[in-house]
Amino acid sequence: MTGLADASVLAPPVGDPIVAVAHVTLRFGGVTSLADVSLQQERGEVLAVIGPNGAGKTSLFNCLTGVYTPQEGTIEFRPEGKSAVSVVGRRPSRVNRLGIARTFQASRLFNALTAFENVRVGVESRLHTGPAGAMLLLPRTRRENRRSRDRSEELLAFVGLTDRADELASALPYGDQRKLEIARALATGPELLLLDEPAAGTNLAEKDALQDVIHRVNTEMGVSVLLIEHDMRLVMAAAHRVAVLNFGRLIAMGTPAVVQHDEAVIEAYLGRTDAGTAPEGGADEAAGPEEGT
Amino acid sequence: MSAGTTATASARARVLWRSPEARRLAAWVFGGLVLALMTGPSGSQAAPVAGFTGSLFHPRVLVFVALGVALWALSFVRARYGERVRETSVHLTRLPARLVRTRRARYGVYLVVLVFAVVYPPTLSGFWQEVLVDQIGVFVLLAIGLNVVVGYAGLLDLGYIAFYAIGAYSGAYWTGALPVHPPFHLNPFFVIPFAIAAAMVAGVILGAPTLRLRGDYLAIVTLGFGEIIQIAATNLQGVTGGAEGVTGVPHFSVHALGVHYAWTLSNLPYYYLLLGFVVLVLFGFRALEDSRVGRAFTAVREDEVAAEAVGINVLKYKVMAFAIGASTSGFAGLLEVSKIGFVTSQDFTVQLSILVLVLVIFGGMGSLPGAVAGAAFLQWVPQILRQHPLFGYQPQDLYIYLGALLVVMMIFRPEGMLPSRRRKRELALAEQGIGTADAMSGSADPAAGVAP
Ligand SMILES: Nc1ncnc2c1ncn2[C@@H]1O[C@H](COP(=O)(O)OP(=O)(O)OP(=O)(O)O)[C@@H](O)[C@H]1O
Ligand SMILES: [Mg+2]
Numbered sequence: 001m002t003g004l005a006d007a008s009v010l011a012p013p014v015g016d017p018i019v020a021v022a023h024v025t026l027r028f029g030g031v032t033s034l035a036d037v038s039l040q041q042e043r044g045e046v047l048a049v050i051g052p053n054g055a056g057k058t059s060l061f062n063c064l065t066g067v068y069t070p071q072e073g074t075i076e077f078r079p080e081g082k083s084a085v086s087v088v089g090r091r092p093s094r095v096n097r098l099g100i101a102r103t104f105q106a107s108r109l110f111n112a113l114t115a116f117e118n119v120r121v122g123v124e125s126r127l128h129t130g131p132a133g134a135m136l137l138l139p140r141t142r143r144e145n146r147r148s149r150d151r152s153e154e155l156l157a158f159v160g161l162t163d164r165a166d167e168l169a170s171a172l173p174y175g176d177q178r179k180l181e182i183a184r185a186l187a188t189g190p191e192l193l194l195l196d197e198p199a200a201g202t203n204l205a206e207k208d209a210l211q212d213v214i215h216r217v218n219t220e221m222g223v224s225v226l227l228i229e230h231d232m233r234l235v236m237a238a239a240h241r242v243a244v245l246n247f248g249r250l251i252a253m254g255t256p257a258v259v260q261h262d263e264a265v266i267e268a269y270l271g272r273t274d275a276g277t278a279p280e281g282g283a284d285e286a287a288g289p290e291e292g293t
Numbered sequence: 294m295s296a297g298t299t300a301t302a303s304a305r306a307r308v309l310w311r312s313p314e315a316r317r318l319a320a321w322v323f324g325g326l327v328l329a330l331m332t333g334p335s336g337s338q339a340a341p342v343a344g345f346t347g348s349l350f351h352p353r354v355l356v357f358v359a360l361g362v363a364l365w366a367l368s369f370v371r372a373r374y375g376e377r378v379r380e381t382s383v384h385l386t387r388l389p390a391r392l393v394r395t396r397r398a399r400y401g402v403y404l405v406v407l408v409f410a411v412v413y414p415p416t417l418s419g420f421w422q423e424v425l426v427d428q429i430g431v432f433v434l435l436a437i438g439l440n441v442v443v444g445y446a447g448l449l450d451l452g453y454i455a456f457y458a459i460g461a462y463s464g465a466y467w468t469g470a471l472p473v474h475p476p477f478h479l480n481p482f483f484v485i486p487f488a489i490a491a492a493m494v495a496g497v498i499l500g501a502p503t504l505r506l507r508g509d510y511l512a513i514v515t516l517g518f519g520e521i522i523q524i525a526a527t528n529l530q531g532v533t534g535g536a537e538g539v540t541g542v543p544h545f546s547v548h549a550l551g552v553h554y555a556w557t558l559s560n561l562p563y564y565y566l567l568l569g570f571v572v573l574v575l576f577g578f579r580a581l582e583d584s585r586v587g588r589a590f591t592a593v594r595e596d597e598v599a600a601e602a603v604g605i606n607v608l609k610y611k612v613m614a615f616a617i618g619a620s621t622s623g624f625a626g627l628l629e630v631s632k633i634g635f636v637t638s639q640d641f642t643v644q645l646s647i648l649v650l651v652l653v654i655f656g657g658m659g660s661l662p663g664a665v666a667g668a669a670f671l672q673w674v675p676q677i678l679r680q681h682p683l684f685g686y687q688p689q690d691l692y693i694y695l696g697a698l699l700v701v702m703m704i705f706r707p708e709g710m711l712p713s714r715r716r717k718r719e720l721a722l723a724e725q726g727i728g729t730a731d732a733m734s735g736s737a738d739p740a741a742g743v744a745p
Contacts, residue, residue, distance in 0.1 A: 065602065067598070091601065091606070092598075092601035092602055093600075093601045093602075093604050093605055093606045093607065094606075096601070096602060096603060096604035097604050101602070101603070102602055104598075104599070104602075108596050108598060108599040108602075109596075109599070110591065110592050110595040110596060110599065110600075111595065111718075111719070111722050112591070112595060112715045112716075112718040112719040112722060113588070113591060113592075113595070113715070117588060120588065121588050121589065121591075121592045121600075121603060121605070122603040122604070124585040124588060124589070125589070125603050125604035125605050126604065127585055129584060129585045129586065130586065131581060131586050131613060131617060134580055134581045134584035134585065134586045134587070135576075135577035135578070135580050135581050135584075136577070136580075137580050141584065141585075144585065145584075145585075148585070168718060168722075170722050184603060185602075185603070187603070188603055188604050
C-alpha cells in the first residue's frame with residue numbers, strides 16, 4: 001500500500017466543506033441516537049467516524065442519506081460549483097441524485113442479480129430511457145445501453161471484480177461483496193461516498209484490498225469519503241481526520257494521531273464513562289484506538 | 294405385565310398421533326371432506342341436510358378422501374425422497390433448457406410456437422376457436438400485463454380486472470354504445486389509445502397514493518378498488534348500462550388505402566388480430582425486461598432500501614409498473630368488448646382478477662414465456678376436462694380446483710411452470726436463507742424500511 005502513508009500526511013484543502021452537519025439531534029422514542037452533533041467534512045477529505053457499538057455512527061449515515069429525518073439540526077451538502085442544498089427531508093433517492101452515495105453495514109446487494117447487473121443498476125439510475133423508449137428500442141436506448149455496459153465494466157475493473165462479473169452477487173465471497181457494494185455506489189457518480197464498516201468481517205488480505213480501493217476512490221476519482229470503521233489500522237492509514245462518537249455525542253475530532261491520545265476517546269473505549277451503561281465492546285473496539293500504533 | 298404392554302401400546306399410539314405424518318394425513322383427509330362438501334349438492338329448505346348426506350354419504354366422498362390420502366402420500370414421499378425427486382425434476386427440466394441454451398435456439402422455439410399458433414387454429418372446430426379467442430387469447434394478454442406488476446415489480450394487485458373494465462367501457466363509450474354519448478364516434482382501432490390512456494390514468498391515480506403502502510395493504514386497496522369499479526358500473530345504470538349491459542359495440546374494421554375489411558363475430562379473424570397484438574406486446578415487454586426500466590423493477594422488488602440508495606425513485610417505478618399493467622388490462626378489455634359486442638358489469642368479478650393472478654403464478658412470476666404458457670394451459674385444460682365424461686365438473690367449482698392446483702404447485706414447484714432466470718435464483722437463494730423469495734413480501738418487511 002504505497003502512497004497510503006502520504007494520504008494521512010497530505011492534508012486536504014481546508015475551508016471548502018462538502019458537507020456541514022450542524023446541531024443534529026435524532027431520537028427514537030426515549031433513545032437519543034444523535035445528540036447535538038456538528039461536524040464538517042472538507043472536499044476531497046477522507047473522514048473516519050469511529051465510536052463504540054451503538055454510538056450513533058450508522059444513524060448519522062442514515063440522516064446524511066435521507067433515510068432518517070433528524071428532529072433538530074441541519075445538514076447541508078455542497079456539490080462542486082453549486083450552492084448548498086439541505087439533505088434533511090429529502091427521500092434517499094433524491095439525496096443520492098444530489099451526489100451522496102452509500103454502502104450498508106450489512107451488505108444490501110441485489111442478490112438475484114449478477115455483479116455486473118448490480119453495478120449497471122447504479123449506472124442506469126442516471127440515464128434517461130423510459131418505458132416507451134425501452135419497449136420500442138429507440139436509438140437512444142441502444143446508445144444508453146452501450147454506455148451503461150461500458151461504464152459498469154470500468155467500475156468492476158476499478159474494484160478488481162472483472163473476473164466475477166457474471167456471478168450472482170450473493171455467490172461472491174464476503175470481501176468481494178463489499179467491493180461490489182462500493183462499485184455500485186460509485187456507479188451513481190457521487191461526490192461524497194459513505195462507507196459503513198466496509199472492512200467488517202473481511203480477512204487481512206481483503207482489508208488491504210479495500211484500503212487500496214478507498215485510497216484510489218479518493219485520489220483517482222476525487223471522491224470525498226466518509227468512513228465508519230472499527231479497524232483502527234485501516235482508519236489510521238486511510239483517514240485524514242477522525243471524528244469520534246459516543247452515546248450519540250461527538251466527543252473528539254482531529255487527525256488520527258491526535259484523536260488517538262485524546263482522554264475522552266480513551267475513556268469511551270475503555271468504558272470508564274460515568275453513565276452506568278458501558279458500551280458493549282466487541283473484540284475490535286475493546287482493543288481501543290491504540291491498536292493501530 | 295399386560296398392563297405394561299397396553300401402556301406402551303397406548304403410548305406408542307400417542308406418539309404415532311403426535312407424529313407429523315399422522316397429523317398431516319388427518320389434515321389432508323379433512324381437507325378432502327371439506328372439498329367434497331363444497332363441491333357437492335346443496336340443501337334446501339325442504340331438505341336442510343341434503344347437502345351433507347348428498348356429499349358425505351355418497352360414493353363420491355371416497356374420491357375426495359382418496360385424493361387427500363394420495364396427496365398425503367405424495368407429501369410423505371416428498372419428505373422422504375424429496376431431495377432425489379427434486380434433483381430428477383430439476384435435471385429433467387434442465388434438459389430442454391440445455392437444448393435451447395443459445396439465444397438462436399430459443400428464438401427458434403418461439404418461431405415454431407408462432408408458426409403453430411398461425412397454422413393450427415383453422416383446423417379447429419368453432420367451439421375451440423371461440424375458446425382460443427375469449428378464454429386464451431384475451432387472458433394471455435391479461436397475464437403478460439399482470440406479470441409486469443406482480444412478476445417484475447413484485448406488487449400484489451388484486452383489482453386488476455377493474456382496468457379491464459375501464460378499457461371495455463372506454464371501448465363502448467367511444468364507439469357510441471353507451472347511454473352517454475361521446476363528442477364523436479370512433480372505429481375501435483382509434484379507441485385503442487383512448488382505452489389504454491384511460492386505464493393508465495386510473496392506474497396512476499390509484500397507484501400514486503397506495504403504492505406507498507406496504508405490500509399487504511396494497512393488496513387490500515386494489516381488492517377494494519376492483520369492487521368499487523364493479524359496483525359503480527352496476528349502479529350507474531344510466532351511464533354504463535349496469536348489470537343488464539349494453540349491446541351494439543361495433544367490431545374492428547379497416548377502411549384505408551383501398552383496403553376494406555370488417556371483423557365480425559366470427560372467431561378466426563379476431564384470433565389473428567389478437568395474436569398480432571399479443572406478439573407486439575410480447576416484443577415490447579421482452580425489451581422492457583432487459584432494459585434500464587426492467588432492471589430497476591427488479592432492484593425495487595429485491596430491496597427497496599438499496600434501490601433508493603442508488604438513486605432509484607421506488608415509488609415512481611412502482612407506479613410505472615402498475616400503470617403499464619393497467620394499460621395492458623385496459624387494452625384487453627377493449628379487444629374483448631369489441632369482439633363480443635356487448636358489455637355488462639357482471640363480467641368484472643374479483644374472481645377474474647384472482648384467475649389472472651393464478652395464471653401468472655402458475656406460469657412463473659416474472660417470466661414472459663411462463664405467463665403465456667400458464668395462461669394458455671390453465672385456460673385450455675379445464676375446457677377439455679369439462680367435456681370429459683369422467684372429469685366433468687360444475688363450472689362454478691373451477692376455482693376450487695384451481696386453488697388446489699396452485700397449492701400443489703407451490704409445494705412442488707414454487708417457481709412456476711417456466712420460471713424466469715432471476716426468480717429461480719431468488720428462490721434458490723431463499724432456500725439458503727439469503728433474502729426473501731416472496732416477491733410480495735420484499736416490501737412488506739417493516740424492518741426493511743427503517744433499519745438499513
Ligand atoms: N430505527 C431505529 N429505531 C430505534 N432505535 C434505533 C434505530 N436506529 C438506531 N437506533 C438506536 O440508535 C442508537 C445508535 O445506533 P447506530 O446503529 O447508529 O449505532 P452504530 O454506531 O452504528 O453502532 P454499530 O457499531 O453497532 O453499528 C442505538 O442505541 C440504536 O438502538
Ligand atoms: Mg452501525
